[in-house]
Amino acid sequence: PRREFPRSDHPGELATMSVSAARAMFEGGGGGPRPSGVVPGSGGAKAADGSTRYHILKLDDTTKRPLAISCFAVNKDGSMVAFSPNNNEVHLAEFKDGAFNVVHVLAEHDQRVTSIDWAPNTNRILTCSEDRNAYVWDCDGAWKPTLVLLRINRAATYAKWSHNEKKFAVASGQKCVAVCHYEEESNWWVSKLVEGFESTVLTVAWHSSDIVLAAGSSDGTVRLFTAAVKGVDSKPSQIFGPDVSFKKMGAEICVINTNSWVQDMAFSPSSNVLAYATQDSCVHFLPTPTGAVPTQEAVQTVRCSGLPHRRMIFLAEDTLVAGGHGNNPTIYGLAGSEWKEGKTLDEAKEVKAEASAGASARNAAFKKFEMSSTQGIDDSNAAAVAILPTVHQNTISGLATCEAWTSGERASKVVSVGLDGRLAFWKVPSLEEAMKKLSLN
Amino acid sequence: MADEGALQAAIAAREKTVTSLLSNPPAAVKAALADPPYSSTSDETRRASAKVVVKALGAVAEKDIASVVDGLSGAEQDLLMKYVYRGLETGEQSTQLFKWHASLTEKAGMGCIMRALSEKQRV
Numbered sequence: 001p002r003r004e005f006p007r008s009d010h011p012g013e014l015a016t017m018s019v020s021a022a023r024a025m026f027e028g029g030g031g032g033p034r035p036s037g038v039v040p041g042s043g044g045a046k047a048a049d050g051s052t053r054y055h056i057l058k059l060d061d062t063t064k065r066p067l068a069i070s071c072f073a074v075n076k077d078g079s080m081v082a083f084s085p086n087n088n089e090v091h092l093a094e095f096k097d098g099a100f101n102v103v104h105v106l107a108e109h110d111q112r113v114t115s116i117d118w119a120p121n122t123n124r125i126l127t128c129s130e131d132r133n134a135y136v137w138d139c140d141g142a143w144k145p146t147l148v149l150l151r152i153n154r155a156a157t158y159a160k161w162s163h164n165e166k167k168f169a170v171a172s173g174q175k176c177v178a179v180c181h182y183e184e185e186s187n188w189w190v191s192k193l194v195e196g197f198e199s200t201v202l203t204v205a206w207h208s209s210d211i212v213l214a215a216g217s218s219d220g221t222v223r224l225f226t227a228a229v230k231g232v233d234s235k236p237s238q239i240f241g242p243d244v245s246f247k248k249m250g251a252e253i254c255v256i257n258t259n260s261w262v263q264d265m266a267f268s269p270s271s272n273v274l275a276y277a278t279q280d281s282c283v284h285f286l287p288t289p290t291g292a293v294p295t296q297e298a299v300q301t302v303r304c305s306g307l308p309h310r311r312m313i314f315l316a317e318d319t320l321v322a323g324g325h326g327n328n329p330t331i332y333g334l335a336g337s338e339w340k341e342g343k344t345l346d347e348a349k350e351v352k353a354e355a356s357a358g359a360s361a362r363n364a365a366f367k368k369f370e371m372s373s374t375q376g377i378d379d380s381n382a383a384a385v386a387i388l389p390t391v392h393q394n395t396i397s398g399l400a401t402c403e404a405w406t407s408g409e410r411a412s413k414v415v416s417v418g419l420d421g422r423l424a425f426w427k428v429p430s431l432e433e434a435m436k437k438l439s440l441n
Numbered sequence: 442m443a444d445e446g447a448l449q450a451a452i453a454a455r456e457k458t459v460t461s462l463l464s465n466p467p468a469a470v471k472a473a474l475a476d477p478p479y480s481s482t483s484d485e486t487r488r489a490s491a492k493v494v495v496k497a498l499g500a501v502a503e504k505d506i507a508s509v510v511d512g513l514s515g516a517e518q519d520l521l522m523k524y525v526y527r528g529l530e531t532g533e534q535s536t537q538l539f540k541w542h543a544s545l546t547e548k549a550g551m552g553c554i555m556r557a558l559s560e561k562q563r564v
Contacts, residue, residue, distance in 0.1 A: 260560065305553075
């Protein structure tokens with residue numbers, strides 16, 4: 001794999017071109033070779049009021065089409081993002097002057113990278129991949145990887161740092177979660193496997209105490225278990241009742257059943273609620289106050305009107321944003337004591353198909369074949385269905401916010417990335433604004 | 442585990458209720474949606490149950506479909522969607538069932554379809 005900073009003389013390489021050149025490309029009517037990956041006249045990267053609708057993070061070198069972003073993380077001050085263009089590399093891009101520039105390529109994994117997590121305070125990056133490994137990357141000038149022997153025989157699917165950033169959990173296809181901590185004597189990250197699932201574990205979430213870990217799996221269950229590690233955690237207190245001594249690492253606290261695969265989960269900032277999204281288009285909220293074991297009956301289920309969500313994060317104690325196959329981040333808000341579905345962040349106004357300016361026979365031909373390969377549309381009249389009204393043209397695969405975008409207890413900005421290779425910034429509305437649904441039900 | 446006899450008796454009882462309520466279509470639909478045979482292991486029982494629901498749906502005039510769907514709770518809408526797919530399996534009365542499908546999708550969204558297709562409890 002190439003490690004050098006991608007250079008190109010081709011004006012289509014958005015990753016390297018200057019902001020002014022990019023503006024000229026989209027706002028100018030015709031003129032100049034167009035990047036075949038971006039449909040001309042589609043509203044491009046700019047909205048009518050001149051603000052940027054989305055950024056493209058990485059174009060493929062040969063086809064110049066946007067590469068799908070499979071996983072994503074933001075650093076503490078929002079100045080850098082880490083993403084994987086659906087391959088074995090992790091790219092670090094700086095956000096400067098309104099554009100993204102890839103500054104580092106971390107290439108150590110052999111297979112597709114499935115998850116990236118950026119520890120905000122220690123500035124370490126955790127990556128895991130289908131090659132059954134995880135790496136912890138430290139930065140001192142250059143980024144240096146440290147291998148973590150997870151001791152699993154199947155792909156790692158999801159990785160998350162604990163709040164104190166001294167441990168992390170990696171979910172895997174081996175129906176287990178590897179809880180890892182750094183052992184000083186051996187200078188090595190050591191993993192302890194927590195079994196008990198009946199199928200691939202898809203997601204994990206740390207309780208704010210770092211002693212309890214929640215994991216969701218494609219067997220339709222959410223399990224909470226203890227994850228206190230001797231030497232790393234101080235003597236654990238009883239969060240939910242049962243004994244959480246160091247010896248009982250991995251002891252199950254409770255099992256919550258759902259109807260479908262658990263795609264993603266998150267604890268609220270206070271860790272009083274555990275939210276999880278399942279593949280049957282539901283978002284569930286499990287109250288997890290300290291003192292009592294969480295029960296199945298207490299789960300509040302919100303039936304989503306759209307397609308299932310793939311990723312979710314809490315923006316505040318009473319606001320959750322989730323995005324996925326609907327291509328549109330949706331807010332879920334707490335109204336009193338009940339969680340309800342709120343507005344979507346993307347207004348999804350109908351975008352006029354293909355403006356005639358600059359549309360030549362060559363572009364029409366390009367579009368026809370592009371549509372048939374990216375969207376499976378085999379119609380010569382493809383122009384009419386070419387573009388989805390949402391900013392994202394494909395599933396949202398990552399949602400993130402960072403400390404720099406959070407004021408008080410509330411995040412004001414959130415960023416989403418998708419399998420269409422696009423990254424979009426969203427301003428977070430207030431709770432009242434988000435819950436004002438204009439819909440019929 | 443599943444007492445087919447008891448389930449079938451319940452379905453027969455439900456059918457009687459629905460027949461008696463056919464003059465009041467919204468109530469008939471609600472009655473038909475009560476007590477789905479989730480624990481049944483027999484295909485025949487499920488088909489019988491679906492028949493009852495389709496019968497109730499047939500009593501509703503096309504222009505009233507939207508209002509009947511409005512009157513159902515979220516859970517009932519999901520259940521109805523499952524029955525619509527069950528009914529579409531037989532190939533009978535499909536035009537009508539498609540109208541119900543369209544109305545349900547408009548009210549409850551794609552999420553309703555997802556739930557009908559992916560839920561473990563099959564109707």
